[in-house]
Amino acid sequence: MDASSAExxxxxxxxxxxxxxHKGTAKRVPVxxxxxxxxxxxxxxGETLGLVGESGSGKSTVAYTVIGMYHPTAGTIxxxxxxxxxxxxxxxxxxxxxxxxxxxPGSSLNPRQSVKQVLELPLRIHRxxxxxxxxxxxxxxxxxxxxxxxxxxxQMLSGGEKQLVAVARALATEPRLVILDExxxxxxxxxxxxxxxxxxxxxxxxxxxxLFITHDLSLMRNVSSRVAIMYLGKICEIAETIEFFRxxxxxxxxxxLSSIPxxxxxxxxxxxxxxxxxxxxxxxxxxxPGCSFNTRCPMKMDVCTVVDPVMVETARxxxxxxxxxxxx
Amino acid sequence: xxxxxxxxxxxxxxxxxKVYGGQLKVLDGVDFSMRRGERVGLVGETGCxxxxxxxxxxxxxxxxxxxxxxxxxxxKDRDVLKMSSSEIQQLRGRGVSMIFQDPTAALNPVFTxxxxxxxxxxxxxxxxxxxxxxxxxxxxTREEIQQRAIQSLQEVALADPKRLLRSYPxxxxxxxxxxxxxxxxxSTRPELLIADEPGTSLDVTIxxxxxxLLRTLVEERNTSVILITxxxxxxxxxxxxVYVMYAGNMVEVSSTGRLFExxxxxxxxxxMDAxxxxxxxxxxxxxxxxxxxxxxxxxxCRFHPRCPHxxxxxxxxxxxxxxxxxxxxxxxxxxxxxxTPQGQ
Numbered sequence: 001m002d003a004s005s006a007e008x009x010x011x012x013x014x015x016x017x018x019x020x021x022h023k024g025t026a027k028r029v030p031v032x033x034x035x036x037x038x039x040x041x042x043x044x045x046g047e048t049l050g051l052v053g054e055s056g057s058g059k060s061t062v063a064y065t066v067i068g069m070y071h072p073t074a075g076t077i078x079x080x081x082x083x084x085x086x087x088x089x090x091x092x093x094x095x096x097x098x099x100x101x102x103x104x105p106g107s108s109l110n111p112r113q114s115v116k117q118v119l120e121l122p123l124r125i126h127r128x129x130x131x132x133x134x135x136x137x138x139x140x141x142x143x144x145x146x147x148x149x150x151x152x153x154x155q156m157l158s159g160g161e162k163q164l165v166a167v168a169r170a171l172a173t174e175p176r177l178v179i180l181d182e183x184x185x186x187x188x189x190x191x192x193x194x195x196x197x198x199x200x201x202x203x204x205x206x207x208x209x210x211l212f213i214t215h216d217l218s219l220m221r222n223v224s225s226r227v228a229i230m231y232l233g234k235i236c237e238i239a240e241t242i243e244f245f246r247x248x249x250x251x252x253x254x255x256x257l258s259s260i261p262x263x264x265x266x267x268x269x270x271x272x273x274x275x276x277x278x279x280x281x282x283x284x285x286x287x288x289p290g291c292s293f294n295t296r297c298p299m300k301m302d303v304c305t306v307v308d309p310v311m312v313e314t315a316r317x318x319x320x321x322x323x324x325x326x327x328x
Numbered sequence: 329x330x331x332x333x334x335x336x337x338x339x340x341x342x343x344x345x346k347v348y349g350g351q352l353k354v355l356d357g358v359d360f361s362m363r364r365g366e367r368v369g370l371v372g373e374t375g376c377x378x379x380x381x382x383x384x385x386x387x388x389x390x391x392x393x394x395x396x397x398x399x400x401x402x403x404k405d406r407d408v409l410k411m412s413s414s415e416i417q418q419l420r421g422r423g424v425s426m427i428f429q430d431p432t433a434a435l436n437p438v439f440t441x442x443x444x445x446x447x448x449x450x451x452x453x454x455x456x457x458x459x460x461x462x463x464x465x466x467x468x469t470r471e472e473i474q475q476r477a478i479q480s481l482q483e484v485a486l487a488d489p490k491r492l493l494r495s496y497p498x499x500x501x502x503x504x505x506x507x508x509x510x511x512x513x514x515s516t517r518p519e520l521l522i523a524d525e526p527g528t529s530l531d532v533t534i535x536x537x538x539x540x541l542l543r544t545l546v547e548e549r550n551t552s553v554i555l556i557t558x559x560x561x562x563x564x565x566x567x568x569x570v571y572v573m574y575a576g577n578m579v580e581v582s583s584t585g586r587l588f589e590x591x592x593x594x595x596x597x598x599x600m601d602a603x604x605x606x607x608x609x610x611x612x613x614x615x616x617x618x619x620x621x622x623x624x625x626x627x628x629c630r631f632h633p634r635c636p637h638x639x640x641x642x643x644x645x646x647x648x649x650x651x652x653x654x655x656x657x658x659x660x661x662x663x664x665x666x667x668t669p670q671g672q
Contacts, residue, residue, distance in 0.1 A: 054531035054532070054533065054534070055502075055531055158618050159374075160618070188373045188374055188558060189558065189560075189599065189602040189603055189614065190373055190598060190599060190602050190614045190615040191614055191618075192602065192604075192611070192614060193602050193604075193611045193612050193613045193614035194613050194614050194616075196604075196611045197610075197611060197613055215531060215532060216604070217532070217606070218603070218604040218605060218606050219604045219611070221604065221605070221606055221607075221608050222604045222605070222608055222609070222610055222611045223611070242608075245606065245608075255533050256532060256533055259532045259533045259535070259536035260532060260561070260606065261535075261536075261559060261561025261562045261564065261565055262561045262564070262606060263560050263561050263564055263588060263600060263603050264564075264588060264589075266607070267605060267606050267607065270606040270607050271606065276540075277533040277534070277536045277537045278537070280501045280503055280504060280534075281501060281503075281531070281534065283501070
């Protein structure tokens with residue numbers, strides 16, 4: 001990783017609520033889902049920040065807000081110092097810098113377009129001056145696909161190859177930040193490695209910054225430099241990856257780590273003491289008061305059902321949001 | 329009851345599918361057997377024939393496109409391929425239950441949990457519900473059916489089963505839905521439970537809960553289980569024995585402990601290496617290439633185009649399953665000298 005420690009993405013107190021319906025007949029009270037409830041984090045240039053959480057924890061909402069598919073309810077997102085939502089419509093120059101790779105390449109590539117057409121669109125919009133054919137060959141080569149693949153349709157490609165095309169499309173605009181939204185979870189393990197290693201190589205080559213979203217902690221361990229854990233719209237722990245796996249602090253994080261199925265006895269040693277996972281994840285429409293994890297927490301105290309804890313820095317770069325770690 | 333007699337014995341099973349332009353030769357001589365009470369894992373990449381094997385055993389493959397040119401499937405010493413359709417119906421209803429990957433798709437959204445569970449219990453008892461007194465021949469009254477449904481939900485650790493029976497699937501969380509599916513599958517007291525990726529659509533902590541519950545339940549009742557998955561960690565935690573499948577062949581069979589300690593087949597080793605480790609150290613590149621086309625599968629060992637140890641013989645001959653130490657068998661010519669081939 002290139003150690004130019006400039007902050008490329010700064011998310012401050014981001015909130016995103018969705019109205020999913022109304023209650024009552026006379027007074028229609030909106031029912032909202034607090035998908036993201038006040039989260040802050042930053043991403044350094046050239047690093048990979050892993051965003052981990054269960055489904056419904058809001059990690060994809062964060063990604064889609066950064067990319068501009070959603071407008072935040074409150075809070076700011078700054079890219080390289082520029083507020084991404086300062087103008088009503090995000091300027092082209094900023095769009096060019098942030099790209100995304102989706103989870104399922106089967107549905108993120110238009111089945112009626114050839115690979116050439118798929119790759120042409122971002123080039124035409126963001127780099128009209130470039131020689132498109134030349135660039136397409138270059139992009140395919142970059143992800144390790146032969147040039148004649150440009151004449152293929154997505155359904156002629158395997159799952160892994162489709163995802164390679166999606167990576168090429170994301171890199172077509174020469175972005176600086178790429179959001180990877182579960183880029184390998186729709187693929188077999190045997191193919192996952194190839195995609196991951198390509199992404200790491202490309203990161204080094206172009207000094208890319210990655211916001212890597214996944215629920216696979218073992219994969220996260222090998223890919224990201226820092227990890228942020230989300231639970232019900234809030235971040236509960238952020239730490240450097242190595243520190244995080246050595247010393248997980250939040251009870252939820254410990255539960256998460258001890259639930260991972262691993263393939264050897266040696267690997268078991270890397271898991272924290274078994275914390276038996278209990279309870280259901282509460283519905284995001286009806287988040288419990290106090291700390292949202294209190295319904296499942298083995299260390300629950302009285303204060304947890306009343307007061308929502310705040311983020312506390314326990315060691316350099318290691319912050320946790322839990323009453324077990326009081327402020328000051 | 330013969331305690332550890334064979335429950336399923338599949339020999340040299342070939343399944344082909346007729347398609348435009350030829351035949352897909354999907355299963356290419358699959359041998360698979362399990363004893364009563366055993367928990368067996370079936371692993372392999374997407375499209376390697378895991379589900380086709382299971383479907384063939386339950387005879388749910390539609391047989392115009394599918395063909396079974398060769399092979400034998402015995403369930404409790406009875407030939408499944410020769411059963412009449414009513415016998416098959418019995419086998420599926422009482423003998424075997426299945427849990428699917430996605431509990432949301434497995435439950436009907438327009439019926440309550442109660443309606444769906446009662447239908448399952450009813451049909452497994454073999455008669456429509458009757459008002460009033462039950463009779464001795466396993467026929468159940470409405471109250472008995474409801475009682476059984478409540479009991480099944482309690483067994484899967486769901487609180488307030490009475491209310492749950494009146495709920496619709498959308499009102500439950502993913503983990504609860506999967507537990508309802510498990511409860512439903514076990515409510516008929518099957519001898520065999522086929523679990524097809526039972527935790528994949530759930531979150532890690534919930535997956536852990538559901539799998540732990542499943543394991544306790546099948547251990548209590550000594551239910552035989554076939555666990556189909558491509559998550560190797562789950563196989564390690566849940567099963568006694570593992571079959572590794574590649575492109576329609578069983579390439580390695582072993583007790584779970586031994587397989588994870590010492591995988592022999594280059595494919596199994598590739599698969600294991602590809603799993604990212606908690607200890608770090610980067611991710612292996614995985615296995616190069618992709619699953620071959622079943623229309624024109626490679627001659628000899630079907631894995632040879634992707635194998636890092638390919639030899640001349642692999643291109644021409646199909647390796648038999650070589651017997652290694654204990655119950656470890658592997659279909660690879662690398663082990664030609666270190667073992668004796670098993671006679672069929």
